[in-house]
Amino acid sequence: MPMAIEDLRQELTGLLGDRGLLTEWTQRRTYESDGLTGYRIVPALVALPEDVQQVVGVVRACARHGVPLVPRGAGTGLSGGALPHADGVLIALSRMRRIVEVDAANQRITVEPGVTNAQVSRAVAEHDLYYAPDPSSQVVCSIGGNVAENSGGAHCLKYGFTTHHVLACEVVLPDGEVVELGGPTLDAPGYDLRGVFVGSEGTLGIVTKVSLRLLRRPDAVRTLVADFPSPSAAGDAVSANIAAGIVPAAVEMMDNLAIQACEADAHAGFTLDAGAALIVELDGPAAECDAAFADVTRLCNENGATSIRIAGDASDRDLIWKGRKAAFAAMGRLSPDYFVQDGVIPRTRLGECLARIDEMAVEAGLRVANVFHAGDGNLHPLVLYTAADPEQAERAETLSRQIAELCVSFGGSLSGEHGIGADKACSMPTMFTADDLAVMDRVRAAFDPHGRCNPDKVFPTPRLCGERPGPYRPHPLESAGVIERM
Amino acid sequence: MTSTRSASPVAAAAVHRPGDLAAARDAVLAAREADANILVHGAGTKLGWGGRPAPGRNWHVVDTRGLNRLVRHDAGDMTASVQAGMPLRELQAQLAHAGQELAADPSRRARGATVGGVYAAGDGGPRRHHHGGVRDLVIGTTAVLADGTVARSGGDVIKNVAGYDLGKLWSGSLGTLGLVVEMTVRLHPLAEAARAVRVPAAADVATAIVLDLLASPAEPVAVEWSGGAGGGALLVGVEGRAAAVDAQVASVAAVARRHAATVEPVDGEPDVWDAWREAHAGEPGATVARAATRPGDLAAAADALDVAADGTSVGTTLHSHAGLGLHDAVLRGGDAAEHAAVAAAWRERIRAIGGSVVLRDRPAGVDEHVDPWGDPGSGRLLELMRSVKSALDPERRFAPGRFVGGI
Numbered sequence: 001m002p003m004a005i006e007d008l009r010q011e012l013t014g015l016l017g018d019r020g021l022l023t024e025w026t027q028r029r030t031y032e033s034d035g036l037t038g039y040r041i042v043p044a045l046v047a048l049p050e051d052v053q054q055v056v057g058v059v060r061a062c063a064r065h066g067v068p069l070v071p072r073g074a075g076t077g078l079s080g081g082a083l084p085h086a087d088g089v090l091i092a093l094s095r096m097r098r099i100v101e102v103d104a105a106n107q108r109i110t111v112e113p114g115v116t117n118a119q120v121s122r123a124v125a126e127h128d129l130y131y132a133p134d135p136s137s138q139v140v141c142s143i144g145g146n147v148a149e150n151s152g153g154a155h156c157l158k159y160g161f162t163t164h165h166v167l168a169c170e171v172v173l174p175d176g177e178v179v180e181l182g183g184p185t186l187d188a189p190g191y192d193l194r195g196v197f198v199g200s201e202g203t204l205g206i207v208t209k210v211s212l213r214l215l216r217r218p219d220a221v222r223t224l225v226a227d228f229p230s231p232s233a234a235g236d237a238v239s240a241n242i243a244a245g246i247v248p249a250a251v252e253m254m255d256n257l258a259i260q261a262c263e264a265d266a267h268a269g270f271t272l273d274a275g276a277a278l279i280v281e282l283d284g285p286a287a288e289c290d291a292a293f294a295d296v297t298r299l300c301n302e303n304g305a306t307s308i309r310i311a312g313d314a315s316d317r318d319l320i321w322k323g324r325k326a327a328f329a330a331m332g333r334l335s336p337d338y339f340v341q342d343g344v345i346p347r348t349r350l351g352e353c354l355a356r357i358d359e360m361a362v363e364a365g366l367r368v369a370n371v372f373h374a375g376d377g378n379l380h381p382l383v384l385y386t387a388a389d390p391e392q393a394e395r396a397e398t399l400s401r402q403i404a405e406l407c408v409s410f411g412g413s414l415s416g417e418h419g420i421g422a423d424k425a426c427s428m429p430t431m432f433t434a435d436d437l438a439v440m441d442r443v444r445a446a447f448d449p450h451g452r453c454n455p456d457k458v459f460p461t462p463r464l465c466g467e468r469p470g471p472y473r474p475h476p477l478e479s480a481g482v483i484e485r486m
Numbered sequence: 487m488t489s490t491r492s493a494s495p496v497a498a499a500a501v502h503r504p505g506d507l508a509a510a511r512d513a514v515l516a517a518r519e520a521d522a523n524i525l526v527h528g529a530g531t532k533l534g535w536g537g538r539p540a541p542g543r544n545w546h547v548v549d550t551r552g553l554n555r556l557v558r559h560d561a562g563d564m565t566a567s568v569q570a571g572m573p574l575r576e577l578q579a580q581l582a583h584a585g586q587e588l589a590a591d592p593s594r595r596a597r598g599a600t601v602g603g604v605y606a607a608g609d610g611g612p613r614r615h616h617h618g619g620v621r622d623l624v625i626g627t628t629a630v631l632a633d634g635t636v637a638r639s640g641g642d643v644i645k646n647v648a649g650y651d652l653g654k655l656w657s658g659s660l661g662t663l664g665l666v667v668e669m670t671v672r673l674h675p676l677a678e679a680a681r682a683v684r685v686p687a688a689a690d691v692a693t694a695i696v697l698d699l700l701a702s703p704a705e706p707v708a709v710e711w712s713g714g715a716g717g718g719a720l721l722v723g724v725e726g727r728a729a730a731v732d733a734q735v736a737s738v739a740a741v742a743r744r745h746a747a748t749v750e751p752v753d754g755e756p757d758v759w760d761a762w763r764e765a766h767a768g769e770p771g772a773t774v775a776r777a778a779t780r781p782g783d784l785a786a787a788a789d790a791l792d793v794a795a796d797g798t799s800v801g802t803t804l805h806s807h808a809g810l811g812l813h814d815a816v817l818r819g820g821d822a823a824e825h826a827a828v829a830a831a832w833r834e835r836i837r838a839i840g841g842s843v844v845l846r847d848r849p850a851g852v853d854e855h856v857d858p859w860g861d862p863g864s865g866r867l868l869e870l871m872r873s874v875k876s877a878l879d880p881e882r883r884f885a886p887g888r889f890v891g892g893i
Contacts, residue, residue: 105697106780106811128701150647157644163651164622177866184840185778185811186619187608187658189859190890191871195621195654199647219703239562245585245675284705287733288726344643348562376645377563413646420648431648432638439637439878440650446873458649 043084060176073145079421113144150199170209232351251375265330268323335384343407378416528600540887570602589617608658612708626670677725709809790835822851
């Protein structure tokens with residue numbers, strides 16, 4: 001154990017006690033990866049603070065000893081954003097899970113970062129309120145992680161992302177000072193640092209308290225599943241709806257492979273031989289919803305829907321969503337392993353992009369299942385492979401990265417909601433110029449001049465990507481055998 | 487064309503009017519070469535906002551109105567890229583051909599307010615209640631920093647988490663971090679139908695109605711209150727499908743009636759929204775103070791304003807985006823010292839309920855008595871803002887003195 005870490009261990013044991021500091025390899029190993037399990041690094045220490053004072057203590061100690069730190073929420077992230085640093089402290093915020101204040105009249109809630117996304121909505125359900133962003137992992141993923149990743153979900157087409165719902169963040173800066181970004185009202189005077197902090201993937205500080213805006217539960221919800229012969233036909237139906245001025249709460253699409261996996265897992269009643277299924281949900285005032293829903297149904301039929309199933313009641317709707325949200329977990333039925341991508345394209349180029357992905361999959365000799373947030377062009381192609389075959393795994397990894405970069409070449413983005421993390425940092429130069437990235441790095445340095453907070457994430461560095469930022473090469477730590485991509 | 491902008495707060499040694507990104511970069515570099523500060527404006531309708539420019543260097547002015555093109559409108563994707571100096575009303579007119587809009591309705595549009603100016607000022611209007619602020623609608627930006635670096639962030643798609651969201655920094659920064667040249671924005675469909683009702687209600691009853699509206703299934707696009715010590719009224723707007731807006735009006739009316747308030751349809755008064763929206767801007771010679779509170783503090787904000795102005799010769803009206811908790815006090819009559827005293831007293835009371843007050847337009851002399859930004863809060867937060875400023879503009883060229891804490 002390096003000297004700095006040994007000193008730090010002694011200091012943090014005093015601060016956190018044995019219960020709050022994990023030092024044994026077997027314990028630390030539990031935290032070696034987040035939801036992107038292909039990357040694994042066992043952290044030097046794991047701190048489990050229970051309040052903001054303890055976070056401050058840990059961060060100050062790290063600063064004094066020059067040790068990097070990596071914040072972690074529930075560890076469900078899919079881009080390796082919470083991948084530990086081998087010589088650093090992993091700060092897991094899972095024990096900070098108090099609901100601090102509910103202000104139902106003003107539709108606000110203040111929570112600690114370890115509270116799960118779903119707990120927020122549960123805590124305010126009695127007031128007919130809910131928290132709108134709904135990532136598929138909402139039952140386990142934490143609000144702190146949502147803030148770090150600017151999480152979205154199926155309903156962000158209408159309701160926006162985490163950044164649109166965060167009023168304030170209490171943040172421990174990398175020097176251990178505590179600031180409140182934003183405030184209890186809109187438009188706190190000064191630069192919108194809260195807006196920059198949300199989605200900064202743990203590189204600017206550690207969030208220890210979050211105030212969220214809540215919404216009144218909609219008067220009515222209408223949901224349908226429409227089957228189409230192909231994803232591109234389903235895409236045309238989406239375009240027709242958008243062109244008609246309809247802003248659905250959610251529009252989700254699954255291709256045939258995804259339908260099969262989801263149906264086998266959740267028995268949601270999806271049609272097994274449909275080329276694509278579209279889930280369209282509208283919500284709002286009942287009259288408004290009904291009028292628009294009639295149009296959605298008509299437009300789906302006009303665009304070649306082979307069948308339309310309308311959710312009869314809330315439990316039917318829940319079953320449909322259970323089926324859709326099971327997509328990633330259900331892939332295990334099709335393949336022992338898969339890579340999931342998160343690229344975004346302009347929605348109007350959906351057909352073109354899917355056709356190209358098909359070609360690329362054929363060229364690579366691999367199967368790709370597709371589930372996506374069709375309303376906003378956020379694709380989740382799942383590249384299926386067998387990890388036991390290292391050559392196939394490498395082909396799958398290459399294909400997965402090429403798909404993300406294909407999205408950029410279509411005028412889109414590397415990531416719609418999973419983040420850049422460790423996974424896509426080396427692809428950032430396909431989307432941003434060196435100047436763009438350097439300016440972001442200047443902002444990072446304003447928060448963290450010594451680069452200690454979640455280093456080697458988001459931005460390409462020579463250490464991470466080789467001397468020249470550009471197309472992927474094996475991670476130096478991979479070559480050295482320190483980490484592996486399964 | 488008659489000039490409609492506020493008197494420039496600086497004497498310009500040079501005025502640049504770039505027409506594209508390269509020329510915008512040249513303008514910034516020319517200012518740097520001349521060791522000058524840079525004041526950016528569009529139509530100049532909000533040049534009176536923020537602190538007074540710091541003395542020291544000469545000033546170069548960058549007038550963005552040559553950057554007036556709609557670069558791209560992807561109607562199918564509901565996005566558009568627009569140069570910063572394009573007047574908002576012209577953008578809206580072009581987007582309307584496709585049945586779309588940028589869902590931002592700040593005041594001063596008739597005076598030529600530009601998209602970039604609205605963004606840099608973080609200004610919004612009544613429909614922010616439903617659509618969010620401009621900060622929420624901008625999905626990509628291109629800006630020129632003081633050293634000539636061209637920095638893009640975000641992108642052309644609505645959903646995107648790659649890299650830092652620097653677009654949030656430019657919003658409301660009053661041109662103190664860089665020159666925003668182009669923005670990509672998310673668009674919304676124009677509503678098929680819109681209706682509005684006026685509900686006469688003093689501030690206390692209005693507050694109760696607003697909270698009930700927020701808690702009701704109605705989804706109004708705007709919830710405004712305007713009034714003073716003698717009473718006031720709410721103006722509530724709904725939008726949607728022609729077949730459905732009447733039902734929405736009925737649910738708004740039901741809430742109002744629970745508080746024994748009367749409901750007056752104003753659909754026959756086409757300029758009612760213009761009048762209410764422009765009232766937020768105040769008139770020449772007035773001081774406009776913007777308070778931010780929780781929505782439930784409307785009555786407290788109105789009472790605090792009455793108390794602050796009591797015994798002075800200053801008359802006050804409060805124009806409130808009531809559902810958002812954003813209130814513009816318009817102070818008229820009296821002298822600059824009295825305006826300052828009323829604003830300071832109001833600020834003290836608003837701070838006591840967890841809010842803030844920032845001065846917008848005000849007559850000369852007010853700043854001698856009160857800081858337009860107020861106390862910038864915790865030392866570390868201000869220090870962090872200074873660090874961000876110096877990371878992007880280390881020589882303090884962009885409008886020094888205009889931002890909070892003298893930034």
